[in-house]
Amino acid sequence: MKRRDFNQMMFSTAGHLRGSVDSNQPVAPVSPEENNENRISHIDQTVNIEDVRLLAQKNMEKSSFDYVDTGSCDEYTLRDNIQAFQRIKVLPPLLTGVSRCDLSTVAMGETLSMPILLAPVAAQRMFHQEGGPAAVRAASTMKTLYAMSSSVGSSVEEIAQAAPCPKWFQLYVPKDRNVTRQLIERVNKSGFKAIVLTVDLGEWKDADHRNKFTLPKSMLVKHLRDIGFHHITNSMSQQDIQAFNEDAWDLNLSWDFIPWLRKHTHLPLLIKGVLRPQDARQAVHYGADGIIVSNHGGRRLDGMPSSIDSLPGIVEAVENDVEIYLDSGIRRGTDILKALALGARAVLIGRPYAWGLGAAGENGVRKVLQLLRDELINAMVATGCPSVHQINRSLLQRS
Numbered sequence: 543m544k545r546r547d548f549n550q551m552m553f554s555t556a557g558h559l560r561g562s563v564d565s566n567q568p569v570a571p572v573s574p575e576e577n578n579e580n581r582i583s584h585i586d587q588t589v590n591i592e593d594v595r596l597l598a599q600k601n602m603e604k605s606s607f608d609y610v611d612t613g614s615c616d617e618y619t620l621r622d623n624i625q626a627f628q629r630i631k632v633l634p635p636l637l638t639g640v641s642r643c644d645l646s647t648v649a650m651g652e653t654l655s656m657p658i659l660l661a662p663v664a665a666q667r668m669f670h671q672e673g674g675p676a677a678v679r680a681a682s683t684m685k686t687l688y689a690m691s692s693s694v695g696s697s698v699e700e701i702a703q704a705a706p707c708p709k710w711f712q713l714y715v716p717k718d719r720n721v722t723r724q725l726i727e728r729v730n731k732s733g734f735k736a737i738v739l740t741v742d743l744g745e746w747k748d749a750d751h752r753n754k755f756t757l758p759k760s761m762l763v764k765h766l767r768d769i770g771f772h773h774i775t776n777s778m779s780q781q782d783i784q785a786f787n788e789d790a791w792d793l794n795l796s797w798d799f800i801p802w803l804r805k806h807t808h809l810p811l812l813i814k815g816v817l818r819p820q821d822a823r824q825a826v827h828y829g830a831d832g833i834i835v836s837n838h839g840g841r842r843l844d845g846m847p848s849s850i851d852s853l854p855g856i857v858e859a860v861e862n863d864v865e866i867y868l869d870s871g872i873r874r875g876t877d878i879l880k881a882l883a884l885g886a887r888a889v890l891i892g893r894p895y896a897w898g899l900g901a902a903g904e905n906g907v908r909k910v911l912q913l914l915r916d917e918l919i920n921a922m923v924a925t926g927c928p929s930v931h932q933i934n935r936s937l938l939q940r941s
Contacts, residue, residue, distance in 0.1 A: 585902035585909050590917075591873050591894045594910055598669075598900035605753035606668045610896045612749040613840035619848070620840030623871030626848035630880050631939040638926025643919045645930055649888055650736045650810045650832060650865065652708040655685035656915050657888035657930050658878060660895050660907070661869050662712035662738060662814075664693035667761060669900040675704035677899055680907035682707035684915070689738055689890065695761060697768040698725070702732035712738040712814065715792040715799065721770040726806045737807060738834065739800070742815030743793060744843035762787060800828040812867070815842075817852040819859035832865040839870045839892050850881060857885030875917020879925065882933040 581587070588594045599607050613620030645656040660681050667673035674694040681688040682705035689710040690701045701709065711729045716722050729737065749755075757765065759780045766774040766787060774783060803811065812832035813825045822833050835853050837846045849870035857866055868881045869890035881889050891914070898906030927933050 585898075585906050588901070588909060588913070590913060591897070591910065594894065594901050594906065594913070595897045597902070598897040598906070601902075602669060602900040605750075605755045606665075607900065608749040608753055609665065609747075609755050610663075610669065610893060610900065612747055613844065614744070614746050614842060615748065615844035617840060617844065619837055619842075619844050619846050622848045623837070623840055623850070624873060626850045627871055627873075627877045627880055629940070630850070632876060632879065632921070632925065632937055633939050634925040634937065640923050640926055640928045643922045643928055645915065645918065645922075647888055647930055649687055649708070649867075650710075650812075652687060652735055654687055654708070654888070656911075656918070657882060657886075658911060658914050658918070659687045659867070659888055659890045660689060661890035661892040662689045662691035662694070662710075662740070663892050663896050664691045665695055665757060665761070666691075666896070666899060667695040668757070669896055670903045670906075672903055673899075674701055676904040677895060677907045678704035678707065678709070680895075680898075680904050680911065681705070683908055684911045686911065687735075690734075692769065693765060695765060698728045698732050698734075702734065708735045710734060710736040710738050710812070712740055713803075714740065715795060716769060716771075716790055717792045718790075719802075723806050724770050726803070730807055730809065734809065736810040736812055736832070737803070738812045738814050739803070740814045740838075741795065742836070742838050742842045745838070745841055746844070747841065756784070759783065766790070797824060797828050800830070804829060812865075814869075816856060817847060817849070819855045822856045822860045822864075826860050826863045830864055832867060833860065834867045834869060834890065835886070836869045836890075850877075850884065853881065853884045853886060861885060872914070875914055875919070876921045878914065878918045879921040879927075879933055880938060882930055883935050883938050 582593050582597050585597060588597060647654055647657045649659065660677055666677060670676060674690065674696040678688045678701055687708040687710065689712055691712050692714040711734045760776065762783055763774055763776050774786065810831035812834055813830045814834035815836050815838065816822050816825060816833045817837060825833055833856065835849050835856055837849055849868050853868055865887050866885060867888055867890060868886040869892060872878060872889050872891050878889050894910045895907045898910035925937050
């Protein structure tokens with residue numbers, strides 16, 4: 543480095559301002575968000591998840607961005623998901639140097655490069671024209687796992703063929719059990735590695751109501767036909783298609799559905815939406831192989847506790863019986879470290895990669911995974927953890 547450049551760097555990092563400022567002139571404050579929004583025009587300029595979010599906001603239609611970005615009702619749970627991570631402090635031990643970090647882990651028998659998985663996210667073609675297949679390709683490049691939403695906007699077969707990486711299938715259950723059975727058979731045949739049964743209900747998003755957010759008719763028809771409702775066609779009216787969709791799904795599930803599901807698949811089964819230890823024990827009783835601690839990113843019933851606050855009780859209840867994962871609220875690599883320290887095997891991210899998809903398609907999703915991976919590595923180096931398996935509660939202080 544040239545001496546002039548070195549001196550300039552030292553001067554600027556010492557907190558001084560380059561150039562002259564008239565101390566008598568008031569300077570209008572600029573928020574960090576406004577500053578970032580003005581300067582970011584390409585995914586390569588993003589340095590954190592918030593940058594990716596702002597770029598997605600620029601590139602996406604308002605109603606689609608709000609669908610991803612907002613939470614239910616007053617968004618107490620959405621905010622608390624993030625604030626709960628901030629309440630947990632990291633206490634790194636000193637003089638525990640690490641020269642290299644191993645982020646690899648195993649999820650439902652599949653070896654992954656890092657404990658960061660792509661969660662089921664609906665309507666991905668509303669964020670980017672390539673939708674789910676673009677996210678699958680990014681997961682494949684980064685050697686991690688993609689969990690497909692039943693409502694992603696692509697068929698089981700399209701996602702299965704998009705790129706070679708481990709995939710889970712997240713099931714919303716049709717009332718018609720023949721359609722459900724045939725859908726599961728297609729999942730079995732397509733090489734998916736597990737089924738995720740999402741069981742939380744209660745979405746009520748003010749922004750979607752204001753925006754009158756709905757899937758375009760062609761997308762809704764494709765979605766329903768991809769599930770197996772082959773009688774739905776574009777010749778039907780929008781009103782008739784929406785009415786059918788609203789009545790097509792089973793909202794009356796009980797624990798008895800799990801034995802029925804077990805009869806139709808050999809795949810491991812994860813229950814997503816668990817927040818109470820007694821529900822975790824019940825899931826184990828009914829033969830679940832994994833639990834995803836989740837409040838659906840604050841998109842379901844507002845006022846539920848944060849996922850990270852719920853994690854320790856569930857780990858204590860069923861740690862030795864099933865694999866435990868966490869989603870909701872992940873925005874930084876330190877959040878991942880905290881989740882792993884509290885007993886999660888890995889985390890799933892939803893909004894961050896949906897923003898990435900909206901910001902720059904496949905490249906945006908890949909950038910999100912790279913950012914979180916690199917931040918996790920930094921946190922592991924700082925806390926003296928050469929492997930994700932050595933991250934533990936001794937690193938944390940809960941306020």
